Amino acid sequence: MPPTPDDDAAPPDAAAARADAYAAAPLLNCLLREVAHPLPESGARRVFRLPDGRLLRVRGTRRPAGPELHTAGRWHRLGHNDLVKLVAEELAHHTGLSNAELPAEMTDSRDAVAALLAARARATAPEDPYLRSEQALVTGHPHHPAPKTRGGGPPGTWLPYAPEAHARFPLVLLGVREDLVVEEGDTSALDALAPAPPGYRLLPAHPWQLELTAHQLAPAFADGRLVRLGTTGFDTWPTAAIRTVYAPSRDLFLKFSLDVRITNDVRRLWRHDLEKLRRTDAAVAGALAAGPAAWLADRGYRTARFAFEELAVLVRDGLREHLLPGAMPLLAAGLVEGFEGNPLDGARDPASWWEAYLAQVVPPALTAFAGHGVVLEAHLQNTLVAVDADGMPVQALYRDAEGVKLLPETDRAAGWERLVYCLLVNHLVEVAGALTERHPALDPWPAVRRELTRHGVPEATALLTQPTVPAKTNLLLRWTGADGAAARYRPLANPLAGG
Template sequence: MERVEPMPLGGDVARRADAHAAAPLLNCLIREVAQRCPGQGGRRVYRLPGGGRLLRVREGRRPADPEVYTAGAWQRVGHTDLVKLVAEELRRHTGLSNDELPAEMIDSRDAVAALLAARDRVAPPADPYLRSEQSLVTGHPYHPAPKARGGGPVASWLAYAPEAHARFPLVLLAVREDALVEEGDTAALDALGQAPPGYRLLPAHPWQLDLVGGDLAGAFADGRLLRLGTTAFDVWPTAAVRTVHAPAADPAPGADLFLKFSLDVRITNDVRRLWRHDLLKLRRTDTAAAGAIEAQDGPAAWLSDRGYRTAAFAFEELAVLVRDGLGGHVLPGATPLLAAALAEGFDGNPLDGPADPAVWWEAYLRQVVPPVLNAFARHGVVLEAHLQNSLVAVDTGGIPVQALFRDAEGVKLLPDVTRAAGWERLVYCLVVNHLTEVAAALVERHPDHDPWPAARREFARHDVPEIPRLLTSPTLPGKTNLLLRWTGADGADARYLPLPNPLSGP
């Protein structure tokens, strides 16, 4: 197991952490609250309506170098003061107070600092797929605290952080058979070790056990639960933090699979627990998503959430979900990459290489867009096709040849949600969260390339009743993560505000 210990942070790491943490917070403030004013000298100026103050930033999809106009001059604002500024503005804007979110913003920045320091002294994985999963140092570009880790000490979580290039063995527990609960295909778990008679294997994330360990003392004492040791191989945490990958190359039975665990830690908007209500509908949503993808004439794939296993006395706390590995899904010779990593950047990013951005982008659209639209229009399945739930496989030249989608927990089915609500969610996930970010990263490298005519053509060729309005509407739905967190909305909630629609055109 490769352990990464925290260490004192130098000035360079602190400055880099401030920049990484400020960018998504500024994005949220600008999208959800601020009012745009005429720019000055290459910088964008905004009025903060709560107090009428002026804020200016260096332009770009990751705004930087915030300044506030004070006493007749522009004054630089560090991350700590930016958090205070945002909190004061939101109190005036909403009439509500919130002590929790500012602490999360600071926690997120401090986590970034720890991650940057760790990355400076640990080699990234050689496999480009794992490297892409572990590249998200900034993370969600429109969340005020994308890297918060629950406020715990760095030492409690750094060894399990994907962004720190961690890898570690899982803890092997055994649960007595009369207390076992499972549904679906969980056979891969039994290959991870050897349970004694009358028991079944139940792997656990070590951070998960640290968080809930005291609550399990009674089950260990009376024999309902046994601790057997650890797996004979390491797993790699993916971008989702609580989901780990056991690659096919690992010399262990049952390798090449993903396992998703409960963590009683808030990461972005949600406490990342495997909730009972989600697990109980898992088979239905996964079956629908898998069927919608398999019915299509194309290379797209769905990584199935095969089933889950847990203990009746700790149903959510000890739940583990078994997900398909990459083998048997990725096209021969292709390399899967996390879509979010294309926007974030990593060593081996195919966006750094295309000689013709139009060819690359049209290939990307051909792989990503049709499966999502067809699943909705033909099967009533709303895939959560945002950047972190989408993989894009590329050929040896870096050209996209396949899209893979995952995470049944985020799938919505019609008529469980209305068609209008499902379409709004689809547009947000696919267009606002996904395509606009990858398009912006491409344009950063090729400023003369306009990606949106090709995107309009791709959407227009699909016979979906909602598409004509999509291509003429002046706005798209943008999720309000800052206001959602400030007002204490449910983690699964989604509220939208109108954003300019780059798809709208002739």
């Protein structure tokens, strides 16, 4: 469910209050998880001690709201700008480091939320529940300090391509001189998009990426290495990943580079990831071959030698060949955020629904790890859950070979830590929280314990008695300027322990 503004603290402008509430929730989640210390609960608000000794209190748990700081003997309400200032002060005190970039991203993320909310109010949501689930993420990553930042550009530059604004658009079609094409794997779906002139190969491009790289690519257009061939005769829909689009008419996903920092990274298709793509993809496909879970394979990529990362496009399987008959795929992150048609809203037997959900998403991840040495990045944005006509989960589909780790290239303990974070902390904790908000009497964790012990994986059994689980520290990672791929974790109380 989306966060709600604090009625007592809301600014006069209701739209601004709503944007503040959406943006404050993940920022508070980061601050409270990563550097604050909870005090014994008393009353309706939770109180935390900050690194410099000050006290902060908030309403709510899963999506905290209404932050107030205790100064001069009383509680003072914090607007979003005040919250950003407070976070920066506390991080400087905690780490001894300064950072001017991240506070600007926090503010940009809040302003992006405001633009998205205004655009959504004018837009028409797609009829397809799957697309609605992909385009639902106005909050975005619930534990990132700036989940909606779009590189600081004005909304007019990125709103036409924003999934949260229910965007849809055709792709730009380019011709790349044949002798300059680099590709690997099955890219035949690209050639089927449109004919290319003699001596050229077809290369679709994301229109926003072309705008971002216009200066760099201008010489290639001028000397004929690149030619423009118009646009696709059909629209594509940006998914939650923003740079990955879905073409329903072709049942095809295409993933592009996008030279914009979104959450922790500049979202390029990096050469080192592309060059190991085929091996990684084959390993995951083998790990999930027994079904019923499915892998949306990254079939291959095509690019231009002179702009290898900038113009790269990755071809990913569509949905229809993998889905069970009659099943409707939905993005797991959309279930948490909420959208029209969300099966969580209509679950008449939440315990049975939750057990069915776990039976689909947990076994494939454990089997891939223990039986094949494959660490799925099974977080909310990489997991689709297909439901039947009654909204019951019947199948899981996973995607994105770029985030997959393989053993023994990754140490087994590090791989398990990554899996626990992605599957349990990032994924199951969030879905359980969304479900129990609707059904407060449900205790979700006995069912998780049963599912984890059913498969004979030693690490999964040991997980039940560990006092803590790893939680990624996105706020500290960004503040200290660490590489986005260099995951750092802090211990979080294990919801499975003590059951």
